[in-house]
Amino acid sequence: MKLVKSLDKSLWVFHVNSGSCNGCDIEIVAALTPRYDVERFGIKLVGSPRHADVLLVTGPVTKPMRERIKRIYDQTPDPKVVMCVGTCGSTGGVFYDSYTLDGPIDDVIPVTIYVIGCPPRPEAIIDGVVKAWAKLEELRGETKKKEGKK
Amino acid sequence: MSGGAEYSVPVGPIHAALEEPVLFNFKVDGERVVDVEVVPGQNHRGVEWMGMQRNPVQVIYLAEKICGICTVCHAYSFVRAVEHISGIESTPRADYIRAILAELERMHSHLLWAGIAAHEIGFDSLLHYTWKVRENEMDLREMITGNRVHYDMFMIGGVRRDIKQDQIPKILETLKYYKDNFEKLGKLFLQDKVIKMRTQGVGVLTKEDALKLCAVGPTARASGVPKDVRQDQPFGAYLDIPVKAITPDALTGEVHGDVYDRIIVRLLEVKQSIEIIEECLKRMPEGPILAEPNITRLLIQLKKAHGEGIGRHEAPRGEVYHYVRMDASDKVTAWKVRAPTYANVMPWVPMLKGQQIADIPIVAASTDPCMSCTDRAVVVKEGQKPYMISGEELHKMSVEKTRRMMA
Numbered sequence: 270m271k272l273v274k275s276l277d278k279s280l281w282v283f284h285v286n287s288g289s290c291n292g293c294d295i296e297i298v299a300a301l302t303p304r305y306d307v308e309r310f311g312i313k314l315v316g317s318p319r320h321a322d323v324l325l326v327t328g329p330v331t332k333p334m335r336e337r338i339k340r341i342y343d344q345t346p347d348p349k350v351v352m353c354v355g356t357c358g359s360t361g362g363v364f365y366d367s368y369t370l371d372g373p374i375d376d377v378i379p380v381t382i383y384v385i386g387c388p389p390r391p392e393a394i395i396d397g398v399v400k401a402w403a404k405l406e407e408l409r410g411e412t413k414k415k416e417g418k419k
Numbered sequence: 420m421s422g423g424a425e426y427s428v429p430v431g432p433i434h435a436a437l438e439e440p441v442l443f444n445f446k447v448d449g450e451r452v453v454d455v456e457v458v459p460g461q462n463h464r465g466v467e468w469m470g471m472q473r474n475p476v477q478v479i480y481l482a483e484k485i486c487g488i489c490t491v492c493h494a495y496s497f498v499r500a501v502e503h504i505s506g507i508e509s510t511p512r513a514d515y516i517r518a519i520l521a522e523l524e525r526m527h528s529h530l531l532w533a534g535i536a537a538h539e540i541g542f543d544s545l546l547h548y549t550w551k552v553r554e555n556e557m558d559l560r561e562m563i564t565g566n567r568v569h570y571d572m573f574m575i576g577g578v579r580r581d582i583k584q585d586q587i588p589k590i591l592e593t594l595k596y597y598k599d600n601f602e603k604l605g606k607l608f609l610q611d612k613v614i615k616m617r618t619q620g621v622g623v624l625t626k627e628d629a630l631k632l633c634a635v636g637p638t639a640r641a642s643g644v645p646k647d648v649r650q651d652q653p654f655g656a657y658l659d660i661p662v663k664a665i666t667p668d669a670l671t672g673e674v675h676g677d678v679y680d681r682i683i684v685r686l687l688e689v690k691q692s693i694e695i696i697e698e699c700l701k702r703m704p705e706g707p708i709l710a711e712p713n714i715t716r717l718l719i720q721l722k723k724a725h726g727e728g729i730g731r732h733e734a735p736r737g738e739v740y741h742y743v744r745m746d747a748s749d750k751v752t753a754w755k756v757r758a759p760t761y762a763n764v765m766p767w768v769p770m771l772k773g774q775q776i777a778d779i780p781i782v783a784a785s786t787d788p789c790m791s792c793t794d795r796a797v798v799v800k801e802g803q804k805p806y807m808i809s810g811e812e813l814h815k816m817s818v819e820k821t822r823r824m825m826a
Binding site for chain 2: 277286289291292293294295296298299302303304328329331333334357362363364366367368369370387388390411
């Protein structure tokens with residue numbers, strides 16, 4: 270994977286909990302706070318999906334959350350990247366046989382990056398963010414090309 | 420301002436105030452909250468139902484995944500319930516390791532909460548400072564258990580990993596770091612003008628309401644109810660190390676039951692936890708860490724177990740209660756979890772009534788809610804057909820019951 274040379278824009282993240290156990294969510298906050306400190310790159314959590322570049326989804330998607338996740342996905346402007354953090358969001362994990370799940374997340378919305386672990390370490394989350402960044406640059410490049418052709 | 424007209428404002432289930440999905444329906448008049456309706460259930464994963472499809476050792480793993488912040492308390496309670504039924508007793512050394520883990524969890528959970536509370540009132544630099552302090556403790560837990568958050572240390576009849584002699588200096592060193600930083604944290608949280616302004620007299624829960632609505636944990640203690648499972652019905656290592664429930668008058672001499680008092684209680688409990696861990700390390704006896712190290716033999720023994728058991732533990736948020744029934748089969752027949760946030764949902768209503776809309780996040784966060792613990796299921800057998808009641812319906816039933824009792 271090629272790392273981007275410069276950052277043309279800060280990465281803003283909207284975090285959705287689709288019924289997770291909080292484990293991934295506290296590790297996400299840990300990634301933002303001084304020990305791991307991704308905020309120094311301008312990465313931050315925002316309060317509305319309309320401001321976000323990245324949708325960060327945790328949890329195995331419970332039935333009441335299904336429609337809401339879809340709505341949030343639609344509200345996020347393009348180009349966007351969906352990052353799924355945690356084993357239960359990727360596969361169902363320990364909750365695989367539950368009657369109340371509509372997940373995993375990629376059954377509901379398209380997922381670009383999977384970060385596996387129960388919960389993943391902040392380092393793993395940062396690695397996922399870097400991948401999301403590269404993908405986003407790629408998507409932006411495509412959009413620019415299209416606009417150029419017009 | 421009051422215009423006389425009431426508006427209804429839904430907050431959630433995905434919102435900036437809390438990490439977890441929960442829906443509040445607020446009735447507001449101007450800036451003032453007239454009425455609150457709490458709608459949980461968005462985080463319902465049917466953990467108990469899943470538990471009934473698995474054997475007790477597999478359920479420990481599932482029980483830890485009820486909540487990522489308080490993994491120890493659920494595993495501890497479940498394990499105690501199964502030990503209650505099967506008669507397998509945990510070894511003395513395991514009891515101490517369990518207590519150390521539980522207190523480490525309380526420290527991390529309270530620091531985490533303090534950071535979130537600072538964030539709710541817009542004091543983000545304090546959030547970052549608290550979480551920086553908290554990381555040292557995460558290192559400690561990683562060293563002891565091998566993972567930062569879910570550590571799967573519990574086993575029926577003991578724990579899976581030992582605390583080795585060469586780990587003890589590192590533990591003591593980290594505890595010293597916390598003791599050195601405690602003064603600073605206390606000053607930041609208790610003397611700061613902004614925090615005082617935003618938390619004193621806000622979200623008051625009176626002692627009468629706390630008793631009537633069965634609040635638990637720091638929420639109840641901050642209202643002056645000295646309630647703590649470790650004090651009232653000690654178990655394991657807490658039999659040797661007495662714990663006294665902390666109420667805010669220990670520091671200020673008064674009880675107001677507001678958000679500020681909840682901060683005091685949690686901070687003092689961090690200090691108390693440090694002392695308990697030090698005491699545990701001093702008294703920890705030598706010996707095996709598992710009553711039955713052979714897992715196949717343990718499962719055979721558990722297959723014969725028959726009866727009902729109860730496991731309780733004081734989680735960082737309050738009392739956790741697990742009920743388990745086993746009918747001499749390889750599966751758990753019935754499993755019911757009462758998490759502390761479930762008891763602390765109703766106190767939200769008197770706390771939030773009459774507050775300003777802007778105070779909703781800090782008041783809601785002040786009980787340290789944990790929806791992933793709360794939203795679960797109950798299976799009621801009607802004839803042969805199992806019938807599920809969702810967390811929402813349960814909540815409605817509970818509300819109606821409270822109303823009936825108060826009528």
